[in-house]
Amino acid sequence: MPFIDREKEMAALESAYANPAASLFVVYGRRRVGKTTLLAEFCKGKRVLYYLATEESITSNRAAFREMAADFLQNELLRSAKDASWETIFSTLFAQSCNEKTVIVLDEFQYLGKADKAFPSVFQRIWDTQLKSKNVEVILCGSLVHMMMEQTLSYSSPLYGRRTGQIKLKQIPYAYYKQFFPEMQEQELILYYAVTGGVPKYIELFHQGSDIYNAIYQNVFTPQSFLYEEPEFLLRHEVQDIGSYFSIIRSVAAGNCRLSDIAASLSISATSLPKPLKTLCDLDILEREVPPTEKNVETSKKGQYRIRDNFLAFWFRFVYPMRSFIESGHAEIAMQRLQSGFITNHVGYVYEDICRNKMWELNAQGKLPFLFDRVGRWWGGKDTEIDIVALDTNDRSKILFGECKFHQNTQMQLSELRRLMSKAAAVQWGTANREEYFILFCISGYSEELCHLAESDPHILLG
Structure with missing residues (x-):
């Protein structure tokens, strides 16, 4: 390689x-x-x-x-x-x-x-x-x-x-994946990145698969495969109580993102979690996210934890819960579950990360309406979440909102832009008459309506 x-x-x-x-x-x-x-x-x-x-x-x-x-x-x-x-x-x-x-x-x-x-x-x-x-x-x-x-x-x-x-030394960014797989189209590249996560050894293994699902089956979904027990191997020498750390990661993978939710899911005191959570963050396994609109990022009570490593996120979502099927010789059941949820429950989130990283590239190249110093996911209330919010903490007159969709065969529609605009109203930041911009990312492209609107309105951008 x-x-x-x-x-x-x-x-x-x-x-x-x-x-x-x-x-x-x-x-x-x-x-x-x-x-x-x-x-x-x-x-x-x-x-x-x-x-x-x-x-x-x-x-x-x-x-x-x-x-x-x-x-x-x-x-x-x-x-x-x-x-x-x-x-x-x-x-x-x-x-x-x-x-x-x-x-x-x-x-x-x-x-x-x-x-x-x-x-x-x-x-x-x-x-x-x-x-x-x-x-x-x-x-x-x-x-x-x-x-x-x-x-x-x-x-x-x-x-x-x-x-x-x-x-x-960290994982290789997605931007370099085309050099590993020069014949692949971007949609397929993202599928491979969603599992291998920029780890050279994993990339080397996945070169052998004829397609992503075959590669997963060969390298992860059989008990004898190289990556089947990889998370345990990674943690074994880093932490003493591997079971406790596994439980924390599994809880986060199940959607418990706040410290109080993780503690409740494990029936333990929230005061016992900061040290192991910090350890997992130091190891680049977890990361703590805070909405970019928060004034004090370090002390914000809105912090949420997520699995930072693509492979570990994949493993805890699709391998760990299905080990009984895999080890009893029924890996095909695990593969069926994987194929039904791989895109929506995993690849879609990885694509959001790719788009947020692309925002920094566009920012450095001066291709966005203003320079920002913060970008990230925003959430508020129970159901309101925005994939991308970018802002300049020194200039509260402008803000940019973004939506990312990994639709494999469907173009992004004007209705999705309107939903994004509606959600943007819930973000309380900046001046009363702030200037709002919107950027859209879709792996399958955009409808004619959206393309025409973006051509005529400088506040609408297509990634």
């Missing part, structure tokens, strides 16, 4: 490499997101010592690293120094000057700190006394997000303040 996206991350690593000063980069992110691939691409053609830490003892890791360093230097004396300390190994690595910058990658760095809690302090001493004055770029990489944050980024970490840069 081709190396796609990651331009900003590569630029940051290359900039540090080009700088004559030493650099210490922290690269972290969830499993399967492509960290190792990014580093492999960056390391091409460079003088590199790459070490993948394991969950073995710190003594075993040190011995393995010493062997790699000895191979790297072709140094038999180091190879025979069985009791060499970490400090000795690193001092030997840089005992002789080299004109070419050396890149040292410690992958799965968190396992070293897990095996020996003192290791971050040991490495901090090595950096301060040896490495920071050398011609070196050190990259600490890890896939257990919480451990990496604690060991390298938190204020309590011995390495705090030493790093010269950090990259939290």
